[in-house]
Amino acid sequence: MLMFDSHINLCILSLVVLALPLVFLYRRKQPKLNLPPGQTGWPLVGETIGFLKPYPATTIGKFMEQHIARYGKVFKSTLFGEPAIVSADPELNKFIFNNEGKLFECSYPKSIGGILGKWSMLVVVGDMHRDMRAIALNFMSSAMLRTSMLKDVETHALLVLNSWKQNFKFSAQEEAKKFTFNLMVKNILSLEPDNPEAEALKKAYATFMKGVVSAPLNFPGTSYRKALQSRFTILKFIEKKMEERNQNMKEGSEGLDNDLLNWVLRNSNLTAEQILDLILSLLFAGHETSSVAISLALHFLPGCPRAVQQLREEHGEIARAKREAGEVELTWDDYRRMEFTHWVVNETLRLGNVVRFLHRKAIKDIRYKGYDIPRGWKVLPVLAAVHLDPSHFDHPQLFDPWRWQNNGSRGGSAGASNNVNFMPFGGGGRYCAGSELAKLEIAIFIHHLILNYQWDLAEEDQAFVYPFVDFPKGLPIRVQRNVYL
Numbered sequence: 001m002l003m004f005d006s007h008i009n010l011c012i013l014s015l016v017v018l019a020l021p022l023v024f025l026y027r028r029k030q031p032k033l034n035l036p037p038g039q040t041g042w043p044l045v046g047e048t049i050g051f052l053k054p055y056p057a058t059t060i061g062k063f064m065e066q067h068i069a070r071y072g073k074v075f076k077s078t079l080f081g082e083p084a085i086v087s088a089d090p091e092l093n094k095f096i097f098n099n100e101g102k103l104f105e106c107s108y109p110k111s112i113g114g115i116l117g118k119w120s121m122l123v124v125v126g127d128m129h130r131d132m133r134a135i136a137l138n139f140m141s142s143a144m145l146r147t148s149m150l151k152d153v154e155t156h157a158l159l160v161l162n163s164w165k166q167n168f169k170f171s172a173q174e175e176a177k178k179f180t181f182n183l184m185v186k187n188i189l190s191l192e193p194d195n196p197e198a199e200a201l202k203k204a205y206a207t208f209m210k211g212v213v214s215a216p217l218n219f220p221g222t223s224y225r226k227a228l229q230s231r232f233t234i235l236k237f238i239e240k241k242m243e244e245r246n247q248n249m250k251e252g253s254e255g256l257d258n259d260l261l262n263w264v265l266r267n268s269n270l271t272a273e274q275i276l277d278l279i280l281s282l283l284f285a286g287h288e289t290s291s292v293a294i295s296l297a298l299h300f301l302p303g304c305p306r307a308v309q310q311l312r313e314e315h316g317e318i319a320r321a322k323r324e325a326g327e328v329e330l331t332w333d334d335y336r337r338m339e340f341t342h343w344v345v346n347e348t349l350r351l352g353n354v355v356r357f358l359h360r361k362a363i364k365d366i367r368y369k370g371y372d373i374p375r376g377w378k379v380l381p382v383l384a385a386v387h388l389d390p391s392h393f394d395h396p397q398l399f400d401p402w403r404w405q406n407n408g409s410r411g412g413s414a415g416a417s418n419n420v421n422f423m424p425f426g427g428g429g430r431y432c433a434g435s436e437l438a439k440l441e442i443a444i445f446i447h448h449l450i451l452n453y454q455w456d457l458a459e460e461d462q463a464f465v466y467p468f469v470d471f472p473k474g475l476p477i478r479v480q481r482n483v484y485l
C-alpha cells in the first residue's frame with residue numbers, strides 16, 4: 001500500500017516537473033491581457049440583474065452611474081451570461097459600429113432570436129443581413145418617403161388625432177402606438193386600420209410584445225410562452241397573405257397592393273420563413289420605437305412652454321402659407337421647413353433614448369486605446385450614456401431643443417447628423433434603416449397635434465427603462481381643441 005502510494009506520488013511529481021516548462025511556455029506565449037477595469041460579479045448571472053434593473057429613461061441608471069464613477073467609461077463585466085465590455089465612450093462606440101462584420105458582429109441574446117425569429121434583421125449577419133438590409137432600405141428609400149409615405153404618415157396621424165375627445169383622459173402612448181402600427185401594417189401588408197384583420201393582428205402583436213420584454217421563461221402561463229404562441233398566430237396570418245398574393249401572381253392579377261410583401265415576393269429570393277421573420281422584425285423595429293419617441297415628446301413638451309410656443313409659431317406659419325396657396329396636404333417642402341421641430345425631435349431622442357444600448361460581440365482579438373477586447377466577448381455600446389454625459393451635453397437632464405441650433409454646436413462637437421456624441425439610430429452597417437421615416441412620423445404627428453390641440457398630462461407618469469422604454473401608466477393625457485388659429 002505504502003509502495004503504491006509512493007508510486008503515485010512519484011508519478012504526480014514527474015507530471016508536475018514535466019508540466020512546469022509547458023505552463024511557463026504557455027504563459028510566455030500568452031501575454032497578460034490588459035482588460036478594462038471592472039468586476040465580473042456572480043458566475044454566469046454576473047451583473048446582469050443590476051444592469052437590467054428598471055430606472056427612469058432620462059437617466060443612465062444607478063448601475064451605469066456607479067460603474068462609470070468607479071471604472072471609467074469603458075469597463076468589463078459579466079452580462080447576459082457572458083464576459084462583456086461595456087462602453088459609454090463615443091469614440092469606442094463609433095469604432096464598434098464602423099467595424100461591423102470586420103471586428104465586431106451583431107449578437108443579441110438567444111431569447112430575442114427565439115421570439116423575433118432566427119431570420120430577424122436584428123439577428124442575421126453577413127450576406128443574409130446585407131440582402132435584408134437592402135430590402136428594408138428600398139422600402140424606406142427617400143423617394144418612397146417623399147411620395148407615398150409622406151401622404152400615408154399624414155393620413156394616419158390625422159386618423160388618430162381626429163378621434164380624440166375633449167376632456168377625456170386617455171393613454172397617449174396607446175394612441176401613438178395605434179398611429180405607428182397602422183402605418184406599418186398599411187405599408188407592409190396593405191391593411192387598413194378599420195379592417196378586422198388589422199385589429200386581430202394588433203391584439204396578437206400586443207401579446208407578442210409583452211413576451212419580447214419579459215424574462216425568457218418558456219413555461220405554461222408565462223408571458224414568454226404566450227408571446228411564442230402569438231408569434232405563431234402572426235406568422236400564420238402573414239403566411240395566409242403570402243399565399244393569397246402568390247395565387248394572385250399565378251393568375252396574373254397581382255392586385256393593386258403596392259406594399260412591402262408584394263415587393264419582396266416579386267423581387268427577392270428569400271424563403272417563406274425568411275420573409276415572415278423579415279416582416280415581423282420590420283413591424284417590431286418600425287412601430288415600437290417611433291411610438292415611444294412620440295410619447296416622450298408629448299411628455300417633455302408641457303414642461304417647456306417656450307418650446308410649445310415656438311412649435312405653434314412654426315406650424316401655424318406653415319398652415320397659413322398652405323391655406324393661402326390653396327393646398328391641403330403637406331409636401332416635402334413643408335416638412336423641410338419644420339426646422340425647430342427637428343431640434344425638438346433630436347432633443348427628444350437625446351434625452352429619452354428610445355434604444356439604450358446595442359448587443360455586439362468581438363469576432364477577433366482587438367486592442368483599442370491600450371485595452372484588450374478578447375475575441376468572443378460581448379461588447380455593449382451604451383448610446384444613452386453618451387447622450388446624458390455632461391462632458392458632451394451642457395445640463396444633459398434639461399430638455400433644451402435650442403441646443404441643436406447651429407447644427408448642434410451646443411449639443412456636441414459637430415452637426416446632429418454627423419455627431420459622434422449623438423447616435424440614437426446606431427451607426428455603420430447597421431444604422432437604423434427607418435431613421436428618416438421615424439423623424440418624419442414624429443414631425444408630422446407634432447404638426448397636426450400642435451395645430452389642433454393643447455394637452456396636459458392627466459396623471460404623473462414617467463418613462464422607465466425595462467430595458468425597453470415604456471410609460472408604466474401609458475402616459476395619460478387630456479386634450480382641448482385649439483381655437484386660436
Ligand code: HEM
Nearest residue numbers: 133136285286289290293354355425426430432433434438
Ligand atoms: C425613434 C425611432 C427609432 C429609433 C430610436 C431606432 C433605433 C435603431 C437602432 C439604434 C438600430 C440599430 C440596431 C443595432 O445596431 O443593433 C436600429 C435598427 C433598425 N431599425 Fe430603427 N429605430 C427607430 C425607428 C425605426 C423605424 C420607424 C423603422 C422602420 C421599419 C426602423 C427599422 C429599423 C431596421 C430595419 C433596423 C435594422 C437595420 C440593420 O440591421 O441593418 N427603425 N434602429
